[in-house]
Amino acid sequence: MVTLSPLQEAENAVRNKELIVYYQPQYDAVTNKLVSAEALVRRRLPDGSIALPGSFVPAAEETDLIMEIDWNVLEQVCCFLKKRIDAGHRYVPIAVNFSRRHIGETDFLEKLCRTVDGYGVPRNLIEVEITESAMMDGAYDIVSFVDAVRKENFNVAIDDFGSGFSSLSLVKDISANVLKIDRSLLSGNCENEKERIVLESIFDFAHRLKLTTIAEGVETREQLGFLRTCGCQLIQGFLFAKPMPEEDFGEACSRRVLDEESEDILVSQAHANVRSLLMEAVFMKYPLVIMSNLTRNSFYMMAYENFSARTCPSTGVFDELIVHGTSTMHPDDRELFSTTFSRTNLLAAHARGEKFVKVVTRQIGDDGIYRPVETTDFFVKNPSVDDVLVITLCQNLSE
Ligand code: C2E
Ligand code: MG
Ligand code: MG
Numbered sequence: 001m002v003t004l005s006p007l008q009e010a011e012n013a014v015r016n017k018e019l020i021v022y023y024q025p026q027y028d029a030v031t032n033k034l035v036s037a038e039a040l041v042r043r044r045l046p047d048g049s050i051a052l053p054g055s056f057v058p059a060a061e062e063t064d065l066i067m068e069i070d071w072n073v074l075e076q077v078c079c080f081l082k083k084r085i086d087a088g089h090r091y092v093p094i095a096v097n098f099s100r101r102h103i104g105e106t107d108f109l110e111k112l113c114r115t116v117d118g119y120g121v122p123r124n125l126i127e128v129e130i131t132e133s134a135m136m137d138g139a140y141d142i143v144s145f146v147d148a149v150r151k152e153n154f155n156v157a158i159d160d161f162g163s164g165f166s167s168l169s170l171v172k173d174i175s176a177n178v179l180k181i182d183r184s185l186l187s188g189n190c191e192n193e194k195e196r197i198v199l200e201s202i203f204d205f206a207h208r209l210k211l212t213t214i215a216e217g218v219e220t221r222e223q224l225g226f227l228r229t230c231g232c233q234l235i236q237g238f239l240f241a242k243p244m245p246e247e248d249f250g251e252a253c254s255r256r257v258l259d260e261e262s263e264d265i266l267v268s269q270a271h272a273n274v275r276s277l278l279m280e281a282v283f284m285k286y287p288l289v290i291m292s293n294l295t296r297n298s299f300y301m302m303a304y305e306n307f308s309a310r311t312c313p314s315t316g317v318f319d320e321l322i323v324h325g326t327s328t329m330h331p332d333d334r335e336l337f338s339t340t341f342s343r344t345n346l347l348a349a350h351a352r353g354e355k356f357v358k359v360v361t362r363q364i365g366d367d368g369i370y371r372p373v374e375t376t377d378f379f380v381k382n383p384s385v386d387d388v389l390v391i392t393l394c395q396n397l398s399e
Contacts, residue, residue: 006059013043013056014068020044021076023094023249026214026236029228032258038095038129038236039077040243041069066099071111073097077126078119080246085121090254095127095157095178100134103145113152127155127178133164135174143173150175157214162202171209179206183217183237190226191314203230225315229291229300279303288394292318294343294350295387319343330362330370337361341377350379350388360397372397 004012013019023037043051060066077094084091102108116126128149135142135158146156157178158171162185171179181202188195206213215227218237227235240258282289283303292299300315312324326338339345340359349357356378362370374395382389 006056007063007065010056010060010065010069013051014065014072018043018045019069019072019076020050020245021073021080022243022245024236024243025241025249025252026095026234027240027258029224029232029235034092034252034256034258035234036093036095036127037249037253038243039073039097041073041097042243061099061101064101067101067105070096070098070102071115074112074115074126078116078121080250081121081125082119084250084253089250090256091125092253093125093127093155095129095155097129097131097159100130100137100140103130103134103137103140103142108145109148109152112149112154116154123153124155127157129157129159129180130176131159131163132161132166132182135170136165136167142170143175146174146176150177160216162198168205171205171211177210177212178214179211180214180216180236181232183215183219186215186217186219186223186227189220189222191222196226199226200230203232207231222313222315225298225300228298229315282393286393286395288392290321290390290392290394292321292390292392293387294318294347294390297343328363330364333361337375341375346377346390347388355379 020042022040022042024040025034026036026038027033028035041053041057043056045051057066057069060069074096077096081091081094105111112126112128113123116123130142130146134140149156155178156176157180158174158176159180160182161171161179163182179202181199185195185199185202190196190199203213212234213232214234214236215223215232216236218224218227218235218239220239223237224235224239241252244252279289279302287303289301289303290299291302297318298316299318299321301312312321322338322341322343325341326334329337336359340357346357356376358374358376360372360374363373364370374397376393376395378391378393380389380391
């Protein structure tokens with residue numbers, strides 16, 4: 001048996017019409033609605049197995065073959081969208097990956113318009129995805145390229161942002177309207193401070209630049225919880241859905257919302273700079289500060305240097321936080337603590353118009369000593385959402 005080179009394999013895939021498109025849904029981070037998707041190429045081998053792009057895209061990228069692949073994917077996407085539109089089924093915008101090589105393709109724009117218009121698919125249903133690394137390739141005038149694509153009413157996304165040497169200046173100059181945050185930025189599961197600072201800053205500048213933000217490769221609830229606190233708009237990742245064949249995606253599209261209703265949505269916006277300075281002062285007085293969304297049953301620790309730092313997750317489900325907090329209280333105070341801060345009672349207090357809820361309880365430290373602690377839950381309002389939000393400030397009264 002002759003072994004073929006990766007390039008020959010890629011050529012065979014195209015020639016034998018083995019390329020198919022998988023779709024990975026992108027969900028609205030607040031409503032859990034399926035609002036868009038990314039088209040990802042796959043190769044269906046003669047034995048029926050499915051090969052990932054890693055086995056043929058890199059080789060194709062070395063030559064112009066990749067352009068043929070991308071155009072093929074676009075055709076299949078347009079064909080899918082046209083079928084949905086004609087049948088009166090629900091459809092959403094689809095992002096198509098375009099290799100950097102297209103930037104130097106003289107008739108790229110004309111071909112893009114001709115293909116999409118030819119299917120009668122509205123242009124705003126197609127998003128052109130270009131990787132960040134292509135943007136850094138000095139050989140091409142990426143700024144003009146993106147400008148031209150945007151002028152023809154296509155959306156443009158910067159893919160894999162943060163995976164290479166990201167240039168903030170480029171993001172500023174380029175007229176792309178979507179920023180896809182690379183999953184490498186989530187590698188610490190959003191549980192370490194530095195990772196959070198970097199993510200918060202990226203979302204802050206992206207939103208101020210009016211870019212739609214998509215987090216890629218979201219696999220855990222911790223990542224999801226934190227991304228929501230940053231105001232990340234769309235979520236794409238295995239936690240919600242893997243790339244799937246067209247038929248399955250069609251069904252997911254019609255279903256619209258995730259099967260499993262996710263209960264922990266935290267939608268407060270993060271504001272870097274001034275906020276962090278103010279926080280520094282607050283943390284001096286209150287070593288434990290928690291931001292919670294009662295409506296979505298989620299929380300995120302903004303500061304956590306309490307004397308009782310026993311294994312409590314730094315982000316997650318609010319009800320579980322109260323169970324944990326209760327377990328650290330003096331047995332005689334547990335009832336008071338768990339009733340005062342149960343979600344039901346807090347929501348009732350909020351509905352009665354109370355501004356805050358406060359109790360003093362005895363909490364055990366890591367050293368086994370009980371100290372009086374004042375816990376205050378302030379009801380706060382985020383102008384962009386109706387959810388009931390709470391900031392918890394805890395103060396050790398024995399100091
Ligand atoms: P990409 O454009 O950044 O696509 C996202 C990749 O991340 C996909 O891999 C997807 O399956 C994977 N992914 C999504 N969510 C998760 C997650 O939660 N965890 C993990 N570990 N991975 C996740 P895939 O389909 O193997 O594609 C890999 C790359 O191949 C793509 O990265 C893209 O650069 C390239 N590619 C795929 N289709 C095309 C295409 O049609 N044209 C071009 N030029 N490149 C393509
Ligand atoms: Mg992509
Ligand atoms: Mg990507």
